[in-house]
Amino acid sequence: MASAQNAVDSQLLRELSLFEGLDRLRLEKVAALFTLVDIPVDTELLREGGQADYFYVLLEGRVALSVSIPGRAHYETTVSTLSKGQLVGWSALLPDGVWQASAHTLKPCRLLRVTATAVRDLCEADHEIGYRIMKNALAAVGQRLAGSRLQFLDIFGSRDD
Template structure:
């Protein structure tokens, strides 16, 4: 699945530049745990290269992967909504490069520039809707009594 709109695509230059001024480039080796479900959501990333698996905590089992995020996609949206806790976990599948954004600073910028805040909220909502649908389908595949046959 591809997200309906890249997070920064089409933003006015001033809004895009303001966000990018807060970002820093990061590199993560393969099999790095970026965050765990329930932990503090104090940052988010735009993936530049590589892939990150989003997983779900299931007691007594290895966390099943419910979605994979790759180049150009947003990693993390829980930073936008109180109580700012991750809803899933994330681990790199290989080496990953990304732009990392500090959540509190981005939220402050969004409050100072309401048009930007509205636009980011709408774009993040589109990502959330797609990810929830993907998670639903993946969980049906994993746990449906008929092996996930939806025909």
């Protein structure tokens, strides 16, 4: 349960696409799991390949997602930049999830943070919550993948050989 100073109001969740379609009572159940955190600029939130045991929803600021380039030691490239309302660390929604990218703050950020186990347990206990969160998360991940695909086509698909 969140402390009083970091408690999350269910009204805040109503404005976020990840929780779209949830009624007031279910939003209150979900809100009780989250805490508000403020993270300074240039802070690593996630490390690619690490155990995905929590995730964030970005309320303010910007976060860069980057992936390692195989065969290039210590080289990462930014694949996406996230802003208000976006999910950071979606892999945590999967049992035994592993982060698929690293994430670090580009600006000071205010985020909602939750442990993966808490969300997955609630989704299992209330299938309507589970359906809505997974559906909305999948839509967000799909949009992110489509954007990455366009980015890679722009980089690699426009060569005149």
